[in-house]
Amino acid sequence: MVKYGAVPILVLLAAGHYGSLAESENGEFQNPWDNLTDLLGRIPLRMATPQPNFxxxxxxxxxxxxxxxxxxxxxxxxxxxxxxxxxxxxxxxxxxxxxxxxxxxxxxxxxxxxxxxxxxxxxxxxxxxxxxxxxxxxxxxxxxxxxxxxxxxxxxxxxxxxxxxxxxxxxxxxxxxxxx
Structure with a gap:
């Protein structure tokens, strides 16, 4: 459970920063979850080795x-x-x-x-x-x-x-x- 603790913190930080619709440089409103998806995509995945079927x-x-x-x-x-x-x-x-x-x-x-x-x-x-x-x-x-x-x-x-x-x-x- 500890290894997944970074995701909720990242979500909270991103939500606070991107929590409202922001106007982009070209005047369009940007969905805050688009940036969160990019951020989450950059987190390296730790793939657990599957345990064999004993x-x-x-x-x-x-x-x-x-x-x-x-x-x-x-x-x-x-x-x-x-x-x-x-x-x-x-x-x-x-x-x-x-x-x-x-x-x-x-x-x-x-x-x-x-x-x-x-x-x-x-x-x-x-x-x-x-x-x-x-x-x-x-x-x-x-x-x-x-x-x-x-x-x-x-x-x-x-x-x-x-x-x-x-x-x-x-x-x-x-x-x-x-x-x-």
């Missing part, structure tokens, strides 16, 4: 980014800017509810990694061990930088987490809390 999924709030693809570190930073963290799921029920909302055949980064110790996966938000429902054959370390976790909705019989290179660009899922 949706209640199960008992927690998540934002599933469907369009923007980023590497894991940038996705983690983006989630922080949006007021959340890269997401970690708390149990199988929550995992199924989230997976049901994912676009098929699209990778999503999760807020789970094993940067500190290989095969010791923790939540980025809480630092606690994360709930892990791996896809068949995972974790499968093919590349040296596979310390980040992603999820891919591609087969209802094999929905789960996978280790992924942190440098890949994927969409991502944010959580609003630090519970997990």
């Amino acid at each position: 949706q209640l999924i199960g008992s927690r709030y998540f934002h599933i980014e469907q369009n923007i693809k980023q590497n894991w570190t940038t996705a983690a930073s983006t989630c922080r800017q949006l007021g959340g963290y890269l997401a970690a799921m708390k149990d199988e029920e929550e995992a199924k509810a989230i997976i049901a909302r994912l676009t098929p055949f699209k990778y999503y980064y999760m807020g789970i990694n094993d940067h500190e110790k290989r095969r010791s996966f923790v939540s980025l938000a809480s630092g606690k061990p994360a709930f892990l429902k791996w896809s068949k054959g995972e974790p499968d370390y093919v590349y040296h930088d596979q310390n980040c976790v992603s999820i891919l909705n591609f087969n209802p019989d094999d929905e789960g987490l996978m280790v992924a290179p942190c440098s890949n660009k994927y969409t991502f899922i944010c959580q609003k809390d630090t519970e997990i």
Whole structure:
């Protein structure tokens, strides 16, 4: 509300100055609101960054980014800017509810990694061990930088987490809390 406080003051000042019809240099009467419109048009707009649509999924709030693809570190930073963290799921029920909302055949980064110790996966938000429902054959370390976790909705019989290179660009899922 404070950022809009300048507009009413400007309106009052302009109304006091331009409050009556004034005669212009060529003898015509000028509408005082014409000048106010010009003045208001010169005020720079402060566009607030729209908050993402965090949706209640199960008992927690998540934002599933469907369009923007980023590497894991940038996705983690983006989630922080949006007021959340890269997401970690708390149990199988929550995992199924989230997976049901994912676009098929699209990778999503999760807020789970094993940067500190290989095969010791923790939540980025809480630092606690994360709930892990791996896809068949995972974790499968093919590349040296596979310390980040992603999820891919591609087969209802094999929905789960996978280790992924942190440098890949994927969409991502944010959580609003630090519970997990």
